[in-house]
Amino acid sequence: MTGVTKRFPGVLALNNVNFSLEENEVHALVGANGAGKSTLIKTLAGVYPPDGGTIELRGEKQVFRKPMDAKMKGIAVIYQEFTLFPDLDVAKNIYFNMEPRYFKHGPINWKKVYAQAKALIARFGLDLDIYTKVRNLSIAQQQMVEIAKALACNANILVMDEPTATLTISEVERLFEIIEDLKKKNVSIIYISHRLDEVTRISDRLTVLRSGTVVGSAVTSQTNKNEIIRMMVGENIKNDILPNPTVDTPPVLSVKSISNAFIHDISFDLKKGEVLGIAGLVGAGRTEVVRALFGADKIRSGEILVNGTKQNINNPKDAIRCKIGLLPESRKEQGLFMNLPIRRNITIVHLKAFLRGIFISRSKETKEANSQMKTLKIVAPSAEFPVLNLSGGNQQKVVLGKWLCANCDILILDEPTRGVDVGAKEEIFQAVSHLSAQGKSVIFISSELEEVLRVSNRILTMYKGRITATLNQNQTDINLIMQYITGGDSNEQLA
Amino acid sequence: MNSSLKVKLVNITKRREFIAFIGLIVICIAFSFISSNFFTLFNLMSVLRQASINAVLAAGMTFVIISGGIDLSVSSTVSLSGTVAAMVMVNMEMGTVSGLLSALLVGLIVGAINGIVITKAGVPPIIATLGTMTVASGLALAVTGGYSVSGLTEGFAFFGRGNLSFLPVPVLIVALMYVISHLLLQKTRFGAAVFGVGGNEEAARLAGVSVDRTKIGVYMFSGLMAAVGGIILASRLDSGQPMAGDGLELDAIAAVVIGGASVNGGVGGVVGSLIGALIMSVLDNGFDLIGVGRYYQMVFTGIVLILAVAVQKKSKNR
Numbered sequence: 001m002t003g004v005t006k007r008f009p010g011v012l013a014l015n016n017v018n019f020s021l022e023e024n025e026v027h028a029l030v031g032a033n034g035a036g037k038s039t040l041i042k043t044l045a046g047v048y049p050p051d052g053g054t055i056e057l058r059g060e061k062q063v064f065r066k067p068m069d070a071k072m073k074g075i076a077v078i079y080q081e082f083t084l085f086p087d088l089d090v091a092k093n094i095y096f097n098m099e100p101r102y103f104k105h106g107p108i109n110w111k112k113v114y115a116q117a118k119a120l121i122a123r124f125g126l127d128l129d130i131y132t133k134v135r136n137l138s139i140a141q142q143q144m145v146e147i148a149k150a151l152a153c154n155a156n157i158l159v160m161d162e163p164t165a166t167l168t169i170s171e172v173e174r175l176f177e178i179i180e181d182l183k184k185k186n187v188s189i190i191y192i193s194h195r196l197d198e199v200t201r202i203s204d205r206l207t208v209l210r211s212g213t214v215v216g217s218a219v220t221s222q223t224n225k226n227e228i229i230r231m232m233v234g235e236n237i238k239n240d241i242l243p244n245p246t247v248d249t250p251p252v253l254s255v256k257s258i259s260n261a262f263i264h265d266i267s268f269d270l271k272k273g274e275v276l277g278i279a280g281l282v283g284a285g286r287t288e289v290v291r292a293l294f295g296a297d298k299i300r301s302g303e304i305l306v307n308g309t310k311q312n313i314n315n316p317k318d319a320i321r322c323k324i325g326l327l328p329e330s331r332k333e334q335g336l337f338m339n340l341p342i343r344r345n346i347t348i349v350h351l352k353a354f355l356r357g358i359f360i361s362r363s364k365e366t367k368e369a370n371s372q373m374k375t376l377k378i379v380a381p382s383a384e385f386p387v388l389n390l391s392g393g394n395q396q397k398v399v400l401g402k403w404l405c406a407n408c409d410i411l412i413l414d415e416p417t418r419g420v421d422v423g424a425k426e427e428i429f430q431a432v433s434h435l436s437a438q439g440k441s442v443i444f445i446s447s448e449l450e451e452v453l454r455v456s457n458r459i460l461t462m463y464k465g466r467i468t469a470t471l472n473q474n475q476t477d478i479n480l481i482m483q484y485i486t487g488g489d490s491n492e493q494l495a
Numbered sequence: 496m497n498s499s500l501k502v503k504l505v506n507i508t509k510r511r512e513f514i515a516f517i518g519l520i521v522i523c524i525a526f527s528f529i530s531s532n533f534f535t536l537f538n539l540m541s542v543l544r545q546a547s548i549n550a551v552l553a554a555g556m557t558f559v560i561i562s563g564g565i566d567l568s569v570s571s572t573v574s575l576s577g578t579v580a581a582m583v584m585v586n587m588e589m590g591t592v593s594g595l596l597s598a599l600l601v602g603l604i605v606g607a608i609n610g611i612v613i614t615k616a617g618v619p620p621i622i623a624t625l626g627t628m629t630v631a632s633g634l635a636l637a638v639t640g641g642y643s644v645s646g647l648t649e650g651f652a653f654f655g656r657g658n659l660s661f662l663p664v665p666v667l668i669v670a671l672m673y674v675i676s677h678l679l680l681q682k683t684r685f686g687a688a689v690f691g692v693g694g695n696e697e698a699a700r701l702a703g704v705s706v707d708r709t710k711i712g713v714y715m716f717s718g719l720m721a722a723v724g725g726i727i728l729a730s731r732l733d734s735g736q737p738m739a740g741d742g743l744e745l746d747a748i749a750a751v752v753i754g755g756a757s758v759n760g761g762v763g764g765v766v767g768s769l770i771g772a773l774i775m776s777v778l779d780n781g782f783d784l785i786g787v788g789r790y791y792q793m794v795f796t797g798i799v800l801i802l803a804v805a806v807q808k809k810s811k812n813r
Contacts, residue, residue: 296701320703334701337694339761348691349702351684359682402702 004053006039006212013039015212016053021157026179026189028199028220031209032232032421037192040209041159044190045077046070076150077159082142086135090128091117094148120152125181140171147178151187158182159190164198165418168282169486176202194419195448196225208232232422243275243457243473244436250308252441253324253410255293258302262288263465266302270410275432275442277456277473279449280485285465286445287329290412293443294326295319306410320349322410325403327396329414329445335399336387343369343383345398349406372401377427393424400431411435412443417451429455449478463487511755512767514807518753519774526781533784540663546776547665548573548724552747553754553768554669554676555720560751561680562713563693563760564613564620568605569721569747571631573740576601576725578635581644581735584651591650598729599722605631606718610711624714628744635737645734655730665727669769672723676765679716689713693760749796750775753803774799 006014014036021027029037042048044055046064055062057073064070084093091114100112117130126144134142143163150158164172179189179202193199199206200220208216208231216231251269258266263285270276280286291297293304295313303310306322313319319326328334337345347354347365354364369383376397380390387398396416403411413432417425432442432455446452452459459476461469461484468484507513527534552569559566580598583589605627612623657664680686688709691699700706724743729735754771756763775796782792 294701316701317703317705326701328698328701333695334697336698337691337761339694340690344687344690348687348699348704351687355684359678360684360687 001044001055002053004043004050006043006048007051013212017214019207021188021190023188024183024186025204026183026191026202028191028193028203028206029209030199030206030228030232032423035209036212037209041077041161044070045075071153074154074156076153076155078146078150078161078163080162080165082146084134084142084145087133089131089133090145091130093134093145094152098153120148124151139166140174156186157188161192162194164193164195166282196228200225229422243455244433249273252307254305256303258292258299258304260292260297260300263292266467268460268467268470270441270443272441273436273439275436275444275456277452277459278443278445278462279452279459279481280462282447284462284485286462287414290326290414290443290445294324294412320406323408324410325406325408326412327399327403327414327416331395331399336395338388339386341384341386342380342398345387346372346401346405349402368405372405376401376431393420396420396428410441414445415447417446417448449481453478461485511762512764512770514810515754515767515770515774515803518803519770519777522774522777530784533781536661540661542776542780543666544663545780546772547669548728549746549750549775550669550769550772551672551720551724552743553750553772554672554765555717556747556751557756557763557765557768558680558689558713559717560756560758561693561760561763562689562710565624566609566714566717567621567624567744568609568628568631569717570740570742570744571628571635572602572605572718572721573725573728573743574737575631575635576722577729577739578639578644578735578737580726581647581729582638584648585644585646591648594651595726598726599719602718602722603715606715607711610714614707614710639737641737643734643736647733651730652733655727668723668727672720673765673769680765685712690761746775749800753800755807
């Protein structure tokens with residue numbers, strides 16, 4: 001791709017971008033949110049026709065006007081949101097809309113569909129049962145179906161957009177094996193990820209985008225994470241946030257032996273002004289614990305004490321009454337009202353504070369929204385801007401602003417840094433640190449262990465729905481946490 | 496022009512109902528050129544009077560559609576509330592006030608049933624209200640034996656046929672209902688909850704909104720508006736007719752959608768719905784004036800509905 005340029009109203013999304021992909025290579029594309037990674041990919045895939053520049057495939061100039069054009073030339077994209085039919089089985093999904101026929105325009109040869117699917121899956125060593133409905137597959141398996149779909153139409157360029165975002169560690173390992181295998185079978189891969197440790201591990205080369213321009217390109221083995229981060233953000237970022245030291249403060253939240261279908265016998269205390277990290281693999285029950293605390297899921301046994309008083313938290317409303325707030329793991333589906341302005345997204349939990357008589361006072365709301373936007377450095381033209389048009393980091397800050405506005409004493413942050421660029425991440429860490437300095441308590445969940453370790457006073461580790469250890473921040477390290485969350489053997493745990 | 500005024504004007508053009516508003520103006524100008532009878536006070540009042548029932552139903556429907564639902568039962572609620580009011584006044588001789596209250600009560604009950612069936616039994620709104628539509632329609636026919644109930648009180652006639660100076664009473668009722676609806680939707684916590692539930696139900700629940708209560712409230716409000724429509728219609732017909740409301744639910748949905756609300760929920764406003772109802776009424780009236788028959792009017796109304804949504808969709812994507 002040479003000199004590719006793409007304009008959107010008011011934004012230069014891609015500015016004269018050059019990008020090349022060699023045969024049998026894994027080329028990582030990195031950059032903060034809004035850097036232009038997705039736009040570049042969509043240009044390559046024929047979703048957006050470029051405003052300038054050319055795309056060449058093996059020296060041949062290409063014009064992709066629609067996704068089908070790119071697909072015909074062997075370019076397949078696996079987006080973060082899967083494009084599968086949950087009620088069809090694996091084979092039908094793989095060959096959807098390109099089923100083999102008995103003759104041209106004739107009826108579908110289902111026998112052949114299944115035979116081909118079987119052969120394809122065997123050839124690439126994917127562990128899938130072709131007769132299972134996609135609905136019943138894990139996320140990792142669904143991703144394999146997407147890969148199989150791409151391979152079925154003879155793709156030799158495979159683009160993967162944040163493929164590991166929702167995978168567990170072992171699933172990530174499996175994906176990397178598949179990628180290595182694909183490389184050997186003449187498939188070149190463009191790998192987009194926020195996770196630099198993955199990028200440095202799996203890719204042969206990498207290209208860094210910032211604000212629509214290529215700021216650097218390197219052979220992966222000749223660079224390192226710090227250098228990549230520097231290229232991504234363009235400046236040296238502060239990396240020195242540490243939890244505020246907590247003296248022995250009384251617990252604001254005591255969880256006593258709560259259980260439900262997902263979690264077993266969970267007990268812990270959260271102290272005033274403390275940041276409590278929860279580390280665990282996806283599926284270990286981290287989200288389920290905090291959902292139970294917040295009343296989003298029911299608990300079967302055990303009790304929850306807030307400021308020493310037993311509380312029945314049956315729904316989120318009860319939790320909010322106890323001044324508990326939850327920043328949920330998926331902000332789009334659970335945290336935000338995309339069509340509503342920033343203002344209302346911030347005030348919705350605490351509307352009664354903005355009443356004048358029986359009516360909501362818009363000026364009071366606007367004042368609050370503006371003040372939260374200032375505190376959290378939310379970048380938007382005004383408080384009336386719909387959150388739909390904000391970047392991931394700014395959206396996440398709006399969700400945070402919602403709970404700051406509600407004046408919670410206990411704030412639960414479930415994967416607050418997911419899909420958020422490096423700069424915004426730092427701002428979220430700063431907000432957490434600021435909150436704890438004000439005497440608020442925070443429960444912090446992240447799949448990035450370094451993050452948990454950086455912001456938390458104490459860390460709970462979870463494995464298969466149970467708490468396996470409670471660690472003090474200054475007495476632990478990533479390796480130890482990793483042992484506890486992977487169910488590592490007990491001798492090592494004692495060490 | 497000072498800049499804040501300019502910003503305000505630009506913002507108005509960005510509102511969803513703006514396209515419908517321009518459409519209404521264009522249609523009015525076109526008809527006033529084609530027919531000299533269009534732009535007369537008498538005719539305009541007649542347009543408003545014609546629009547009143549649809550407008551009042553559309554006000555309730557706006558809440559339902561913004562909440563992400565749909566209410567097909569409003570047509571039967573119009574019929575049932577009208578016949579119940581008529582029977583209370585005629586057969587039971589209980590007077591105008593009882594007639595009015597009984598009609599409103601019918602609307603609230605149908606709405607409450609809709610809301611409870613949808614939230615507690617988990618029946619999708621289109622099916623739940625299809626069911627209650629059939630039930631209410633059947634009840635209206637059953638209690639009247641299929642005949643219309645005539646001989647309503649004189650006081651009752653005021654609501655559909657009366658005038659205050661040059662303004663028809665139903666138009667005043669609509670105005671009042673729209674002021675209430677607008678304030679309820681834009682200015683109260685209930686209204687905020689309606690937008691929240693329709694925009695993202697899970698996020699609303701996690702923000703402490705009582706989703707079920709909000710939905711039940713929405714359908715009760717829609718039922719109440721349908722009952723107000725039922726009162727106006729029965730008063731205009733001077734009788735309670737068990738099939739008087741048939742087909743009105745689709746008109747109300749059309750008005751709301753023309754007004755810029757999204758059937759996916761979370762987006763819309765009563766001002767747009769009012770404009771939508773006026774467009775439909777102006778079209779009917781204008782075509783009458785220039786002698787286009789009823790049947791072709793339906794053809795045009797259908798086309799306008801589709802065009803309106805297509806244009807809004809395009810302008811949103813620009």
